[in-house]
Amino acid sequence: xxxxxRVGVSLDKKLLGMFDDLIARQGYSNRSEAIRDLIRTRxxxxxxxxxxxxxxxxxxxxxxxHSTQLAGKLVRLQxxxxxxVIASTHVHLDHHNCLEVIILKGKVREIEKVADSMAxxxxxxxxxxxxxxxxxxxx
Amino acid sequence: xxxxxRVGVSLDKKLLGMFDDLIARQGYSNRSEAIRDLIRTRxxxxxxxxxxxxxxxxxxxxxxxHSTQLAGKLVRLQxxxxxxVIASTHVHLDHHNCLEVIILKGKVREIEKVADSMAxxxxxxxxxxxxxxxxxxxx
Amino acid sequence: xxxxxRVGVSLDKKLLGMFDDLIARQGYSNRSEAIRDLIRTRxxxxxxxxxxxxxxxxxxxxxxxHSTQLAGKLVRLQxxxxxxVIASTHVHLDHHNCLEVIILKGKVREIEKVADSMAxxxxxxxxxxxxxxxxxxxx
Amino acid sequence: xxxxxRVGVSLDKKLLGMFDDLIARQGYSNRSEAIRDLIRTRxxxxxxxxxxxxxxxxxxxxxxxHSTQLAGKLVRLQxxxxxxVIASTHVHLDHHNCLEVIILKGKVREIEKVADSMAxxxxxxxxxxxxxxxxxxxx
Numbered sequence: 068x069x070x071x072x073r074v075g076v077s078l079d080k081k082l083l084g085m086f087d088d089l090i091a092r093q094g095y096s097n098r099s100e101a102i103r104d105l106i107r108t109r110x111x112x113x114x115x116x117x118x119x120x121x122x123x124x125x126x127x128x129x130x131x132x133h134s135t136q137l138a139g140k141l142v143r144l145q146x147x148x149x150x151x152v153i154a155s156t157h158v159h160l161d162h163h164n165c166l167e168v169i170i171l172k173g174k175v176r177e178i179e180k181v182a183d184s185m186a187x188x189x190x191x192x193x194x195x196x197x198x199x200x201x202x203x204x205x206x
Numbered sequence: 207x208x209x210x211x212r213v214g215v216s217l218d219k220k221l222l223g224m225f226d227d228l229i230a231r232q233g234y235s236n237r238s239e240a241i242r243d244l245i246r247t248r249x250x251x252x253x254x255x256x257x258x259x260x261x262x263x264x265x266x267x268x269x270x271x272h273s274t275q276l277a278g279k280l281v282r283l284q285x286x287x288x289x290x291v292i293a294s295t296h297v298h299l300d301h302h303n304c305l306e307v308i309i310l311k312g313k314v315r316e317i318e319k320v321a322d323s324m325a326x327x328x329x330x331x332x333x334x335x336x337x338x339x340x341x342x343x344x345x
Numbered sequence: 346x347x348x349x350x351r352v353g354v355s356l357d358k359k360l361l362g363m364f365d366d367l368i369a370r371q372g373y374s375n376r377s378e379a380i381r382d383l384i385r386t387r388x389x390x391x392x393x394x395x396x397x398x399x400x401x402x403x404x405x406x407x408x409x410x411h412s413t414q415l416a417g418k419l420v421r422l423q424x425x426x427x428x429x430v431i432a433s434t435h436v437h438l439d440h441h442n443c444l445e446v447i448i449l450k451g452k453v454r455e456i457e458k459v460a461d462s463m464a465x466x467x468x469x470x471x472x473x474x475x476x477x478x479x480x481x482x483x484x
Numbered sequence: 485x486x487x488x489x490r491v492g493v494s495l496d497k498k499l500l501g502m503f504d505d506l507i508a509r510q511g512y513s514n515r516s517e518a519i520r521d522l523i524r525t526r527x528x529x530x531x532x533x534x535x536x537x538x539x540x541x542x543x544x545x546x547x548x549x550h551s552t553q554l555a556g557k558l559v560r561l562q563x564x565x566x567x568x569v570i571a572s573t574h575v576h577l578d579h580h581n582c583l584e585v586i587i588l589k590g591k592v593r594e595i596e597k598v599a600d601s602m603a604x605x606x607x608x609x610x611x612x613x614x615x616x617x618x619x620x621x622x623x
Contacts, residue, residue, distance in 0.1 A: 070219045077238045078245070080209045082344065086245050089252060094604045099216045105244040106217070106225050107609055113228060123575070123583055125542050129619035156573050158540070158587055164619040166540055168585060170575055187511045192524055192622050197614040202546035202581035205221065205609050233465045246470055262436070262444055264403050268480035295434050297401070297448055303480035305401055307446060309436055326372045331385055331483050336475040341407035341442040344470050348497045355516045356523070358487045360622065364523050367530060377494045383522040384495070384503050391506060483499065 076102075111200040118176035123153075124198040126169040126182045133163065134190030144185060145169065151181060164192070172201070215241075250339040257315035262292075263337040265308040265321045272302065273329030283324055284308060290320060303331070311340075354380075389478040396454035401431075402476040404447040404460045411441065412468030422463060423447060429459060442470070450479070493519075528617040535593035540570075541615040543586040543599045550580065551607030561602060562586060568598060581609070589618075 078086075090101040114120045130137055145152040151173040158166040169185070171178050178198060186194035217225075229240040253259045269276055284291040290312040297305040308324070310317050317337060325333035356364075368379040392398045408415055423430040429451040436444040447463070449456050456476060464472035495503075507518040531537045547554055562569040568590040575583040586602070588595050595615060603611035 071216050072219050072222055073214050073216050074222065074237065075212050076215055076241050077210050077212050078242060080211050082242065082245065082249075083211055083213065085249055085344075089249060090604075093600055096604075096606065098213065100604075100606060102215050102241060102244075103217060103221065104603075104609075105241075105248060106221060109244060110221075110224055110228060111610055123546075123577060125544060125585055125614065127542060127614055127616055129540075129616060129622075131619075153575050154573050156571050156585070156587060158570050160540060160589075160618045161620055166587070166616075166619075168542055168573070168587060170573065170583070170585060172577075183510055186521075187507075187513075187517075189513060189517060192521075192619045193528055193616055195614055195616055197542065197544055197612055199544055199546060199583075199610055199612055201577045202548075202583075202609045203578055205224075205546075229465075232461055235465075235467060239465075239467060243464075243470075250471055262407075262438060264405060264446055264475065266403060266475060266477055268401075268477060268483075270480075292436050293434050295432050295446070295448060297431050299401060299450075299479045300481055305448070305477075305480075307403055307434070307448060309434065309444070309446060311438075322371055325382075326368075326374075326378075328374060328378060331382075331480045332389055332477055334475055334477055336403065336405060336473055338405055338407060338444075338471055338473055340438045341409075341444075341470045342439055344407075349494050350497050350500055351492050351494050352500065352515065353490050354493055354519050355488050355490050356520060358489050360520065360523060360527075361489055361491065363527055363622075367527060376491065380493050380519060380522075381495060381499065383519075383526060384499065387522060388499075388502055388506060483502075 107205045110205060114200050115175060115198055118174065120175050121201060121203075122173070122175050122178060122198050123201050124171045124178045124182070124196055126167075126171065126185055127193075127195045127197070128167045128169070128185060128191050129160070129164055129193040130167070130188075130191045131163050132165045137188055137190040140188055141167065141169075141185065144181075144188075151177065246344045249344060253339050254314060254337055257313065259314050260340060260342075261312070261314050261317060261337050262340050263310045263317045263321070263335055265306075265310065265324055266332075266334045266336070267306045267308070267324060267330050268299070268303055268332040269306070269327075269330045270302050271304045276327055276329035279327055280306065280308075280324065283320075283327075290316065385483045388483060392478050393453060393476055396452065398453050399479055399481075400451070400453050400456060400476050401479050402449045402456045402460070402474055404445075404449065404463055405471075405473045405475070406445045406447070406463060406469050407438070407442055407471040408445070408466075408469045409441050410443045415466055415468035418466055419445065419447075419463065422459070422466075429455065524622045527622060531617050532592060532615055535591065537592050538618055538620075539590070539592050539595060539615050540618050541588045541595045541599070541613055543584075543588065543602055544610075544612045544614070545584045545586070545602060545608050546577070546581055546610040547584070547605075547608045548580050549582045554605055554607035557605055558584065558586075558602065561598075561605075568594065 182196040599613040
């Protein structure tokens with residue numbers, strides 16, 4: 068956190084009580100931290116709605132690793148988008164299935180295009196993409 | 207609002223500036239109101255995650271009104287769940303399609319069951335359900 | 346439905362069994378209907394991602410009806426967007442709270458703007474907007 | 485894929501045309517594959533709604549790596565849930581921020597609890613959790 072400012076917020080007693088209960092259950096150490104998180108999440112959502120926002124994302128692919136061609140195709144796809152792919156983690160789920168988490172950086176619009184091109188590959192059973200702002204400026 | 211309490215929140219200057227920009231664009235008259243809305247939304251989401259929470263919902267159905275049997279079936283379905291259905295609004299969309307918005311009150315779990323039984327009716331093309339807490343206590 | 350075409354889909358026996366179980370529990374009368382619903386929902390989501398798509402929406406507002414100025418402001422807001430507001434339904438929730446469901450038609454982008462301008466009104470405790478395609482062409 | 489079965493689906497010509505356009509743009513090689521993906525996604529969503537479902541998840545945390553205590557706390561948290569944490573990947577975002585993707589396996593209910601306990605840590609600016617079924621049986 069850079070330079071801090073203390074602002075006053077007027078809250079109904081009952082509403083405040085319920086909020087305090089919730090954040091205590093969640094494990095927050097103080098109210099300011101919980102309110103800062105609400106504000107950062109709101110700002111982040113607002114930005115991610117714009118396709119040109121710089122973001123970081125994880126593409127999750129569950130696939131049958133017996134479809135051996137898939138692994139090669141995925142590697143080629145990652146390299147053809149070299150600037151965006153940062154890392155990928157491979158997890159063994161069971162005898163048939165594995166999970167690949169591919170971490171990308173780029174504009175929201177481009178991330179979705181790359182994620183789509185991975186999701187349709189033969190052998191991929193399930194896919195999801197999780198997009199986040201990079202946290203820059205969200206002090 | 208019942209009895210109000212003023213609480214101090216410590217925020218980074220830059221984060222505060224971005225939040226003030228956002229809520230000005232949205233049209234909020236003051237910061238307290240915007241923060242209260244964030245808190246109420248958070249509390250509401252938390253409650254709706256529990257299937258036993260009392261809620262109010264709108265079931266949206268887009269259907270072809272030429273499938274005349276559907277209207278009758280929908281009315282019967284609404285009456286068979288008499289305690290929960292509060293109102294329904296019918297909107298003419300175009301020559302073929304109409305929208306029916308059915309407002310229900312009840313436990314989250316029951317609302318989803320009723321919504322499901324409407325979504326599968328022959329003639330219904332699209333359906334969605336929008337669930338909210340009733341606002342009770344969220345002063 | 347206009348002119349129908351029968352297409353063959355190759356499915357793993359186990360996957361098909363699980364799908365048949367699910368749609369039987371949901372109450373579908375046949376498999377084609379369930380698959381048509383999946384396809385229509387997918388097409389609808391794809392369209393709603395574009396801000397220029399014509400859509401129909403319900404704005405849900407939970408508010409304290411003792412804040413008497415709100416009702417008037419809402420009516421004025423609805424009239425200032427006269428072309429888009431089709432209907433609104435008012436539901437009494439408890440001694441303090443009521444729900445207003447305002448049905449709008451227009452481009453996704455405009456719907457979100459109008460919904461935002463309603464959500465920030467003083468007295469509105471919770472708000473949500475539910476956007477759907479109009480079903481046109483989704484035969 | 486195990487033993488396959490060919491099923492016939494009756495679709496309106498126009499609807500089929502729009503679906504074929506969409507999947508061609510997405511890059512699917514054939515219609516069966518696209519419909520199988522819709523079915524698997526639907527089955528997966530249904531299962532994830534149950535808190536007891538075995539799932540795999542990625543917890544995404546954006547945090548300031550200058551808050552040096554956080555890294556240690558995260559490692560301790562991961563080890564206190566030893567059975568569930570499979571892997572974690574650390575990504576450098578900019579001078580201040582980094583992303584940690586922690587991959588967990590377990591029941592939906594437990595995953596959410598662990599994710600919550602990480603999200604509230606001082607120094608974590610943004611967090612999101614992405615939950616998926618393991619793909620077992622979704623042949």
